[in-house]
Amino acid sequence: MMRLNISSTKQNTAENFTDYLVELIKKNDNLHVALSGGSTPKIVFDELASRNLPKSGWEKVHFYWGDERCVPPDDAESNYKMTDEHLLSKIEIPEENVHRIRGEEDPKQEAERYSRVLKENIPEVDGLPRFDLIILGMGDDGHTASIFPYEIGLWNADQFCEVAEHPNSGQKRVTITGRIINHAANVAFLVTGEGKAEKVGQIIDKTGDYKAYPASLVEPYKGNLIWFLDEAAAQNITDPKGSQI
Numbered sequence: 001m002m003r004l005n006i007s008s009t010k011q012n013t014a015e016n017f018t019d020y021l022v023e024l025i026k027k028n029d030n031l032h033v034a035l036s037g038g039s040t041p042k043i044v045f046d047e048l049a050s051r052n053l054p055k056s057g058w059e060k061v062h063f064y065w066g067d068e069r070c071v072p073p074d075d076a077e078s079n080y081k082m083t084d085e086h087l088l089s090k091i092e093i094p095e096e097n098v099h100r101i102r103g104e105e106d107p108k109q110e111a112e113r114y115s116r117v118l119k120e121n122i123p124e125v126d127g128l129p130r131f132d133l134i135i136l137g138m139g140d141d142g143h144t145a146s147i148f149p150y151e152i153g154l155w156n157a158d159q160f161c162e163v164a165e166h167p168n169s170g171q172k173r174v175t176i177t178g179r180i181i182n183h184a185a186n187v188a189f190l191v192t193g194e195g196k197a198e199k200v201g202q203i204i205d206k207t208g209d210y211k212a213y214p215a216s217l218v219e220p221y222k223g224n225l226i227w228f229l230d231e232a233a234a235q236n237i238t239d240p241k242g243s244q245i
């Protein structure tokens with residue numbers, strides 16, 4: 001099931017998504033959540049931290065990452081560092097509930113280790129670890145997690161995590177793959193800004209080269225997909241209401 005949650009501004013999008021996540025935390029005894037990186041999550045993490053959830057709430061949550069740059073955790077490029085600055089350092093989540101991708105390790109070995117981390121920590125459904133929620137962003141090129149259009153074949157990798165490479169910088173990344181993403185109970189895209197509008201419109205309307213964009217492959221088999229968008233990112237969708245299928 002896919003639905004759109006369209007807000008007027010980026011801040012409203014962050015608030016709506018945070019309401020959704022806080023509700024999930026309250027309704028569940030154990031929540032396994034994969035976080036996205038980049039810049040959009042910063043405003044969401046600040047909003048989430050501002051809600052002052054009690055320690056008893058955070059003790060139910062396990063954080064993972066959908067992807068990580070292969071850099072040390074104190075590097076400006078690190079998704080972990082960004083998350084720590086905007087969220088982890090402000091909340092009472094037990095250290096053992098934070099499952100960092102070790103960007104400082106050998107990428108191939110870390111992809112294998114993290115695949116084991118998912119298998120060992122996340123309850124299986126139909127033989128695969130099933131995240132309660134995977135948060136994804138989308139790049140201007142239609143990439144998601146760290147699966148880029150030129151490497152779209154990574155989506156169908158057998159391993160739960162694979163090594164990717166940024167097309168411009170050549171920066172190595174560790175990313176979860178399509179098997180895990182589409183097995184999640186809930187997937188939430190967080191996409192804002194005019195720069196994303198063209199690809200968002202093509203993916204939602206299934207027009208143009210949408211099949212070339214890894215983000216278009218996100219279709220949870222038995223789960224829910226919600227696009228949290230601001231109006232700027234949603235402006236090209238032909239029938240925003242009708243897309244609430």
Ligand SMILES: O=C(O)[C@H](O)[C@@H](O)[C@H](O)[C@H](O)COP(=O)(O)O
Nearest residue numbers: 037038039040137138139144145
């Ligand atoms: O490590 C990363 O960069 C992200 O996981 C990546 O997939 C991100 O979500 C998109 O590039 C959107 O990034 P922005 O939110 O900064 O536009």
